[in-house]
Amino acid sequence: MPHPKNVFVTGATGFIGSHLTARLLQDGYHVKALVRRSKTASARERVETILGAAGAARFENLRVLEGDISLPHLGLSDAARAEITSCTEEVWHCAASLSFGPQNRAEIFRMNVDGTRHVLDLVKQLPGRRLHHVSTAYIAGNRSDLALETEIDVGQSFKNPYEESKCRSEIMIAGAHQADAIRASVYRPSIVIGDSKSGRVTHFHGVYAFIRALWTALERLRRHTPHLDFIKLPLRVLGVENQTLNFVPIDYVVDGMVEISRRTDSNGGTYHLSNPVPTENRFWLPNICRILHVEGIQLVGHGSFLKSPMTKLESLFQKQMAFYYQYLQGEPRFDCRGALEALNNTGIECPRVTVEFISKMAGWYVNFLNAGA
């Protein structure tokens, strides 16, 4: 079946959206991208730079429209909306706020819930009313049972307003789909990391912020002990050794979403683009420490800090990493059978997180930091 050629994308300057847009352009799609300008660069300048880093080389099929998802009509002019509704076959909604702090709750909901509502308003105006929505597997919140792709709200509580807002936007999309106002597919990646072949990454969320915080602390120590290969850093990290984090490489997420989006039966489907085998904390943390040439970092429970209070460094680390620490206590388990079935025999597979895999991913980023980038 020929795939649609005219798409509207939000979030094209973000991690997932930039790789997705680069891929769509490479496949010959005509892409209209809703992008914000910055203080120093126009929307077009921004997106071309970021898409270049994500591998796009040609931009003649890219049309950039300045806008903001949090505004009614996405902040687009009437002319821009008419241009979109006249020829767009599909909308990819990748834009979101990835803030987590409870103090930013109103802002997070404005971006993720109101923003999705504004996107839905647009999708309803399109002849095909087709939406591809990028959600997150972590809408499962604090669930301890297996989270199914067919489930959204089962009464779970959430670790933070980000998860809750993403769940709310999925509920809204499911409602619109059931009312036959749109035709939607929902993709739920887990924790997205760099490219599976090169380890290269363009945006530094999640585990990369964790690596960076460690790297920065180590750099300071290395100034005083330049002769030491491995640094001893007694740092207790609040986390449970046999709990897991679920890592998926960006190429698996993008290839998977694009492949699934082209299946006629994906309309109405939700797909966990998660790793079938999540990684125990006691596996990835020591391997990252090995790449960073640091010893003495250990996962501990609350009891450890009751016995001996946090050091200054530990409390600084915990404060900076407050969000990530939530996930080191445990995460939900994601059933990804729908995604695996849809990708069966396509050659698109999620790689296992092995020692080599972590060395490639963390190694690429540490080299990047060492190069002073």
Ligand SMILES: NC(=O)c1ccc[n+]([C@@H]2O[C@H](COP(=O)([O-])OP(=O)(O)OC[C@H]3O[C@@H](n4cnc5c(N)ncnc54)[C@H](OP(=O)(O)O)[C@@H]3O)[C@@H](O)[C@H]2O)c1
């Ligand atoms: N990264 C992950 O590990 C991960 C995992 C699971 C799910 N997801 C989901 O995947 C999607 C993309 O995430 P990401 O990692 O690519 O995030 P990201 O790198 O932070 O990118 C977010 C994108 O949204 C745009 N955006 C935010 N607020 C906007 C607004 N008001 N108007 C217009 N654009 C706005 C940003 O534009 P600016 O450049 O102008 O800020 C950026 O392009 C999100 O829906 C997220 O929930 C991400």
